[in-house]
Amino acid sequence: MKLQGNAVVAQSGGPTAVINNSVCGVIQEWLKGDPPGTLYGALFGIRGVMEEHMLDLSRQPSHIIEGLRYTPGVALGSCRYKLDREEDFSRLLDAFKKHGIRYFFFIGGNDSMDTADKINRFADKVNYEMRVIGIPKTIDNDLPETDHTPGYGSAAKFLAATVRETGLDLKGLITSNRIVVLEAMGRNAGWLTAASALAKREECDAPHLIYLPEVPFEREKFLEQVSEVYREYRFAYVVASEGIRYPDSGYVFKGRGKDPFGHVRLGGLADTLKGIIEEELHLNVRGISLGTLQRAAAHFASRTDADEAYLVGSAAVRAALQGETDIMITLLRDESAGTYRCTTGTVDLSAVANVEKKVPLDWISATGSYVEDEFLDYARPLIAGEVSPVIKDGLPDFIHFQDFKIPELRRELDRDAASVIK
């Protein structure tokens, strides 16, 4: 018999252009047929459960639920909060019990899958029956056991389009700025950076050089490679992951401070590489740093990616209602019919938690500065198809949930936070 009880869906970590498609998939699948309880949305991630800020999602109008399909960002709000103290788990379980929550859908990446796994184990320990299902999401594409991760295809598509457009800009212009360095997100895995190679159609097209965190960055070799491209074309387009490191493991760019998970904050790599090239080669460089636009550009999202993000959301609900728990939904590539299609599978959360999948070294050129065709064949189907953004007054229009007052709730959640500006 189906476990009776309510459900909560939460978004965790950074947004993607299509993460709200997963929320939409959860809601629409849950409301089908005869749901065993009410579906809540946790506001600002796991903190929304612990501090009991939740929305009854079945009361949201259908046009808002449908609008999740084209709205980037995290419609329910999200946080980066490391759940590791016993009292955090107790507090969470108390909230689950108080609100009769038996189903927990957690949309996130590596850190979040670890959190979901711990929640499942804690519930087990205290004999509280639950269904805990992880829904994969990350533009980094670094989750193991799944062919790829929802969010990646759209980030890859936008990044590659950016390189095509700015590469063409560079190619046609004889001016002092002859080199472009584009910094892409990616701390330890170069999947997104590698996707820039999809932009190239002719030999002289951008990108010319691609640097991934999987390969130690050698300054002299880098300068030689840039010089060589420059000699050939009189311009050069470089794409590099923010997380590239020197052979001694030190980041090429190191930011200030660490995030709540203890990861060093990155960013500013474009300026660092610009400095190296200008100083040594006396060529002018323009840096491009798209920042969060890489994960937010829903106006040019991948149709394939948006649909798959929806798919993993709905599959999570089906799995939970069938009695599964402590699993993450995976994407399975099926090319048996000669064309790309994708179905879903499941994997134990413990197999995913905190494991990072990197770009295989044999998909990276021997020079360490480009990718092989195997990578392109893997990535190309993931950027296929376009979405139709909803436009109002010339700009993308978005939905937001009713009764979710963002500034008010941010201020409330921030009360205890350390901040110099109260």
Place this chain on the structure above:
Amino acid sequence: MKLQGNAVVAQSGGPTAVINNSVCGVIQEWLKGDPPGTLYGALFGIRGVMEEHMLDLSRQPSHIIEGLRYTPGVALGSCRYKLDREEDFSRLLDAFKKHGIRYFFFIGGNDSMDTADKINRFADKVNYEMRVIGIPKTIDNDLPETDHTPGYGSAAKFLAATVRETGLDLKGLITSNRIVVLEAMGRNAGWLTAASALAKREECDAPHLIYLPEVPFEREKFLEQVSEVYREYRFAYVVASEGIRYPDSGYVFKGRGKDPFGHVRLGGLADTLKGIIEEELHLNVRGISLGTLQRAAAHFASRTDADEAYLVGSAAVRAALQGETDIMITLLRDESAGTYRCTTGTVDLSAVANVEKKVPLDWISATGSYVEDEFLDYARPLIAGEVSPVIKDGLPDFIHFQDFKIPELRRELDRDAASVIK
């Protein structure tokens, strides 16, 4: 009687997302009816005329000419080359005479209109009859005597869309990065930066603070304004022109070296402001620096802008064939019917050359950190409408002219250039 002779069209300075629409307008208008000669395209701008690298545009297939409508960058190539020595003008006139060129269409911004004016005067002086017509183009929107400039609407639309999407990303996420600083192009005029205000629909929406070069930048006031927004919302989104200066006229960020027109090279402002905020307010900042994407993002160009870029190209040909010379085509806004429409006019090149139109101070808030409704009313119609990018394998597809071998010609033009890497 119509002046018999050939024509040449050249693109100058930086690209825009729609500059090739102007080339398309020139070609299609010229080929209508009974043209007085052959239409050439100068490769890599004015240098293509001087060094006799030109394409017969009437021999290009019609699908390539039509493809100019959706191709960003400069399809004919462009350069930044300051024409100021007597021998440069002589060489240019020699090329005009040798190829029977009597019509010169020059697509560019302030510097280019000055160049066109000088060419016209030189031709006059040596009694060589010519028609010299300037076609306006710049994302900076800083040309005087025209309501606005083709290229601006598309850059404004893409920038505002970026601020909407990344603003939503920021708003929903409670994490360590609470502040975004986006650096927009604009040396002396803040038109593009100001357009970010089109992104705001609700009070807490990004952007919260906008800094234009028209207003001296005061560090302490800036920190107070950021703190105030942060106290209110617990996040803040700042957009600033790369060209903002301190009250003593020093750039907030100063780059290395100068361009061929003697302008200081800018860029890296996002990192400078990030440093100021992190040091003084101890808040984490993410910088976004779109670089050339601002002028290249044809996949989200403004339909209005693309159509007007075509219009000024075709109007230039009509004006020349009617005997006009030494003029630039202008855009005239007509809102007499209650809705926005635009026609063309003309203005003497000398009235435009080297004059910069800035954002009127009464369109800027008294706080110096936002824009007034007058600006929004001015800018909104310019971003209206979308183009339909041509997509192949999930990415924008572009045309390029037949027989324009870019790397080969770049190497040839570069022979004499000072470069450490030969």
